[in-house]
Amino acid sequence: MxxxxxxxxxxxxxxxxxxxxxxxxxxxxxxxxxxxxxxxTFWMQPELHGAALKSPSAAERPELARRVADWLGQNAAGSPRWFITLPSEREPLVRVVWQKPPGQAPAKGRGRFGEALLDPATVQPVAGVRDTRGGDFFYRLHFDLHxxxxxxxxxxxxxxxxxxxxxxxxxxxxxxxxxxxxxxxxxxxxxxxxxxxxxxxxxxxxxxxxxxxxxxxLTLVFMYMPWAPQAAYEQPRWQGAFEAEALGRPERPQASQRAAPLADLGAMVAQAQQRWQGVPAGQITIDHPGDAAARVAVRQTSGLSLRMRAPIAYFSGAEGAFTGVSDEQPRAAVLTYDVSEGLHVARxxxxxxxxxxxxxxxxxxxxxxxxxxxxxxxxxxxxxxxxxxxxxxxxxxxxxxxxxxxxxxxxxxxxxxxxxxxxxxxxxxxxxxxxxxxxxxxxxxxxxxxxxxxxxxxxxxxxxxxxxxxxxxxxxxxxxxxxxxxxxxxxxxxxxxxxxxxxxxxxxxxxxxxxxxxxxxxxxxxxxxxxxxxxxxxxxxxxx
Structure with missing residues (x-):
């Protein structure tokens, strides 16, 4: 030396x-x-500066979710997946993202998705708001570059x-x-x-x-060192199986190709919030809306604890029946990983x-x-x-x-x-x-x-x-x-x-x-x- x-x-x-x-x-x-x-992002959309926007209370969220689902049913029919982010103190609008149906979008990239910002009072797109990536650009830049x-x-x-x-x-x-x-x-x-x-x-x-x-x-440790879960789980779907067992999350369902209307989304949100003693719902993911095998995942509002992943309640989309939870009581190793990721993001x-x-x-x-x-x-x-x-x-x-x-x-x-x-x-x-x-x-x-x-x-x-x-x-x-x-x-x-x-x-x-x-x-x-x-x-x- x-x-x-x-x-x-x-x-x-x-x-x-x-x-x-x-x-x-x-x-x-x-x-x-x-x-x-x-x-x-809010500053970069000055059209919103004069709007009287507020975050809805937990009691108002089921009705808001129900109305947003109706809007998506009219404007994103045929989509295999819907994502709904309900308003928060930092983001006062409803953000909806949907995956475009096959044949209407490129195989890769952001063009695969449609997106809209909805006024929580009218549940209609806010008119005249400029399109911008805003602060999300800096977030993606720091680990995805460009x-x-x-x-x-x-x-x-x-x-x-x-x-x-x-x-x-x-x-x-x-x-x-x-x-x-x-x-x-x-x-x-x-x-x-x-x-x-x-x-x-x-x-x-x-x-x-x-x-x-x-x-x-640590946030990307399974991308850098995937060999242990790859060896333990069957290829090529080892990631889904690993998350299902380690994090308690069920794998994404496959469409049944049988049509069935989506059950009352507001009732599902209300049931999830009741389970969480009034903690409001923050995000909703709906897989295969309009299909008999549809699944609804209602995630608790993030940012309430050091953990990155808030608890999720799952429901049958066609029947509205509660089917299980994940991330409520994670194992020690999962909790350690979760808190580490939460510390990094600081939500x-x-x-x-x-x-x-x-x-x-x-x-x-x-x-x-x-x-x-x-x-x-x-x-x-x-x-x-x-x-x-x-x-x-x-x-x-x-x-x-x-x-x-x-x-x-x-x-x-x-x-x-x-x-x-x-x-x-x-x-x-x-x-x-x-x-x-x-x-x-x-x-x-x-x-x-x-x-x-x-x-x-x-x-x-x-x-x-x-x-x-x-x-x-x-x-x-x-x-x-x-x-x-x-x-x-x-x-x-x-x-x-x-x-x-x-x-x-x-x-x-x-x-x-x-x-x-x-x-x-x-x-x-x-x-x-x-x-x-x-x-x-x-x-x-x-x-x-």
């Missing part, structure tokens, strides 16, 4: 973080935004998360004064300042970083706890970004000496500098740009939700190309200025494009809209402050000759 154990761990920490750091920044940024994905099959993306993200776990553990091992350095920050000290910033952002939320990385891997969190998760996620973004920049700080002195001698500088340093600008600053520009695209893109544009996403990646791609072409301190400053301005001006954008501005949202208690505007303003001020800091001359040079070389455009960088 060269140079001793700690030095070996330091090397492992450096390169296990560097090699996947750009993907990890995307994962952290998307996951952090996803803590408020419902709120982001423009690639989901299975590939999840393997990539899982591989990077494993490297992240190695980097965290090796960082703890190699950091001898981990808690002392947490209270130490030395500004304008070059490499030492970047190291202090990295230490503070890492230690500040260290329990969160360990938890979120480990539980993120249980109150607004204050959700805000703490959000701040911890921001600390994770800072930890990854400062770690990437710290590598360039350490490599730059050798690069400058080589330039002084007339030799070629480090191509790896230039590449990492460019990737840092593209992955970090570029994403910081693209995220608020999505909000501007959402408000400025005409509502009637075809495939509008996908167009927003395409333009998001176009902005990000342009920033990345500029960063790779000129990875300089000036490019960092320009992109941070753009990101800060886009974030800080979001409240004005909201007011100018039909949203509930602070003069309306605060008096009316629309805290979701007011809070979104406030958070964007704070993020914008922070990024503008970082851009202003970059205007200052470099406090120190590594050496007189190094300082001369640093004036060459190819030798400049944020971490100089």
């Amino acid at each position: 060269k140079n001793g154990f700690r030095q070996s761990m330091a090397w492992l920490h450096t390169y296990s973080g560097l090699l996947v750091g750009w993907v990890l920044f995307v994962v952290f940024a998307g996951g952090t935004a996803a803590y408020f994905r419902s709120e982001i 423009y690639m099959p989901a299975i590939w993306a999840r393997w990539i993200v899982g591989f990077c998360a494993m490297f992240m776990l190695v980097a965290i553990v090796s960082g703890i091992v190699t950091h001898r004064r981990i808690f002392k350095d947490f209270f130490t920050f030395r500004p304008r000290k070059g490499q030492r300042s970047w190291l202090d910033a990295h230490n503070v952002s890492a230690v500040l939320a260290l329990p969160y970083h360990l938890m979120i990385t480990y539980t993120g891997l 249980f969190a109150s607004p204050l706890l959700r805000a703490l998760f959000f701040l911890s996620g921001l600390a994770g973004c800072a930890m990854v970004a400062t770690g990437l920049l710290l590598w360039t700080v350490k490599e730059r002195p050798a690069h400058l000496k080589a330039l002084q001698k007339g030799e070629r500088g480090s191509w790896a340093l230039r590449l990492v500098d460019g990737l840092n600008v593209g992955a970090v600053a570029g994403l910081l520009v693209a995220m608020p740009a999505l909000f501007w695209i959402n408000r400025l893109l005409p509502v009637e544009v075809a495939e509008r939700a996908q167009m927003e996403i395409h333009l998001f990646f176009a902005v990000w791609g342009a920033c990345a190309l500029l960063g790779l072409a000129r990875p300089s301190r000036g490019m960092w400053r320009a992109q941070l200025l753009a990101a800060g301005a886009l974030f800080a001006l979001v409240p004005l954008l909201n007011a100018a494009t039909g949203g509930a501005h602070w003069g309306v949202s605060l008096p009316q208690g629309q805290w979701v809209v007011a809070g979104f505007d406030a958070v964007c303003l704070l993020l914008g001020v922070g990024l503008l402050g970082a851009a202003r800091w970059l205007r200052r001359p470099l406090a120190r040079r590594t050496a007189a000759a190094g300082g001369a070389a640093a004036r060459q455009p190819q030798a400049q960088g944020l971490a100089s």
Whole structure:
């Protein structure tokens, strides 16, 4: 073990973080935004800001479910599956999704499903609401990436998360004064300042970083390591059999091809809520509606506990008879897995706890970004000496500098740009939700190309200025494009809209402050000759 154990761990920490750091920044940024994905979606649909929407009580839900089933029977007849999400405090509309009948949809992709948002008062689609993926885009981005099959993306993200776990553990091992350095920050000290910033952002939320990385891997453990259940259960339907025994969930029924009307869905919801002592129903899944073998699954409202999976009551769709439950009293191993997944998603969190998760996620973004920049700080002195001698500088340093600008600053520009695209893109544009996403990646791609072409301190400053301005001006954008501005949202208690505007303003001020800091001359040079070389455009960088 060269140079001793700690030095070996330091090397492992450096390169296990560097090699996947750009993907990890995307994962952290998307996951952090996803803590408020419902709120982001609501802000991105300003047509809803003036509606007097409220979450129905448990007593009102059976009748609402009955009316939604009637609407689906008229508008989604022939569908093999219906999904109903009843309103909640965070999502005030009824969301219905149905699988399109065979022959009317592609074999794969989101085009297989139809979707609508219904007003709970009228049980009719809300007119004029713009189509957008909203916060769900950030949620999917952080583990499905985009423009690639989901299975590939999840393997990539899982591989990077494993490297992240190695980097965290090796960082703890190699950091001898981990808690002392947490209270130490030395500004304008070059490499030492970047190291202090990295230490503070890492230690500040260290329990969160360990938890979120480990539980993120655990959520897809059966995709990464499926061999045990594959060996124990018959192929190729081992997943259904495994879930049926481990989680107590019955396998999805097969259609009987005999027509039968759906029984009273409201009565089933009322019976399920009575079983749960008044806890309201949250989601309803109906397999093969209109078939004699139809099954109704009524899921309890999620977010009431640490568990990811709320209890489910099952009913015969044709007769309305109660047939069983699942997830009410899970085994210890299943409960452990369930709580781990619930911790990762944080649906249980109150607004204050959700805000703490959000701040911890921001600390994770800072930890990854400062770690990437710290590598360039350490490599730059050798690069400058080589330039002084007339030799070629480090191509790896230039590449990492460019990737840092593209992955970090570029994403910081693209995220608020999505909000501007959402408000400025005409509502009637075809495939509008996908167009927003395409333009998001176009902005990000342009920033990345500029960063790779000129990875300089000036490019960092320009992109941070753009990101800060886009974030800080979001409240004005909201007011100018039909949203509930602070003069309306605060008096009316629309805290979701007011809070979104406030958070964007704070993020914008922070990024503008970082851009202003970059205007200052470099406090120190590594050496007189190094300082001369640093004036060459190819030798400049944020971490100089």
